[in-house]
Amino acid sequence: xxxxxxxxxxxxxxxxxxxxxxxxxxxxxxxxxxxxxxxxxxxxxxxxxxxxxxxxxxxxxxxxxxxxxxxxxxxxxxxxxxxxxxxxxxxxxxxxxxxxxxxxxxxxxxxxxxxxxxxxxxxxxxxxxxxxxxxxxxxxxxxxxxxxxxxxxxxxxxxxxxxxxxxxxx
Numbered sequence: 001x002x003x004x005x006x007x008x009x010x011x012x013x014x015x016x017x018x019x020x021x022x023x024x025x026x027x028x029x030x031x032x033x034x035x036x037x038x039x040x041x042x043x044x045x046x047x048x049x050x051x052x053x054x055x056x057x058x059x060x061x062x063x064x065x066x067x068x069x070x071x072x073x074x075x076x077x078x079x080x081x082x083x084x085x086x087x088x089x090x091x092x093x094x095x096x097x098x099x100x101x102x103x104x105x106x107x108x109x110x111x112x113x114x115x116x117x118x119x120x121x122x123x124x125x126x127x128x129x130x131x132x133x134x135x136x137x138x139x140x141x142x143x144x145x146x147x148x149x150x151x152x153x154x155x156x157x158x159x160x161x162x163x164x165x166x167x168x169x170x
Contacts, residue, residue, distance in 0.1 A: 004086035006152035008145050009097070012083045014076070022075060030068045037064060087156045092123075108160035115165050124165075 037044065037060065041052040052060060083103060084095045092111075094103045106125055115122040157164065 002088055004088050004093075005156065006149050007084050007086040008149040009082055010085045010094075012081045012094070012103075014080065018079070022072075026068055026072050026075075029071075030065060033064050033068070034061065087152060090160060092156070108156070108162060111160070111162050113163040113165040114157060 037052065045051050082097050084097060086093045086095060090109075091105060091107045093105045095101065096103055106123070110125050112124045112126050114124070156162075
């Protein structure tokens with residue numbers, strides 16, 4: 001078994017189906033809270049002493065969005081999966097932490113370009129006739145790992161002549 005040049009723990013992207021479903025549910029919850037807020041504005045005024053009729057709708061939307069944003073960030077943290085990105089001489093692998101199975105194995109020649117925005121990376125691969133991009137981010141508690149990983153990562157990029165593209169990782 002080949003030993004990797006460097007390995008770092010990374011948060012894997014959430015599956016699009018689950019993220020979209022959760023996003024729709026959170027949006028429905030936000031809209032429902034807006035409707036309930038205006039439906040029960042007399043009770044809110046009696047309880048809190050705040051008349052919603054005298055407040056801007058934008059202000060109300062911002063105040064009601066805050067708890068839904070907090071819930072979304074908690075759900076992302078709770079359901080995020082982590083993996084290991086391992087760099088080898090001429091390929092990289094993404095391995096599941098839970099069961100140590102290889103999720104993907106990419107030869108360096110299939111990497112079209114990489115965008116780097118610390119602490120995030122975006123790999124774009126050529127798979128057949130289409131492109132596949134994977135956004136990965138490093139945990140906030142992994143700064144020391146990132147510092148030791150970065151020189152090996154840049155060596156991997158230079159050795160395999162992988163272009164670095166400018167731009168923001170989305």
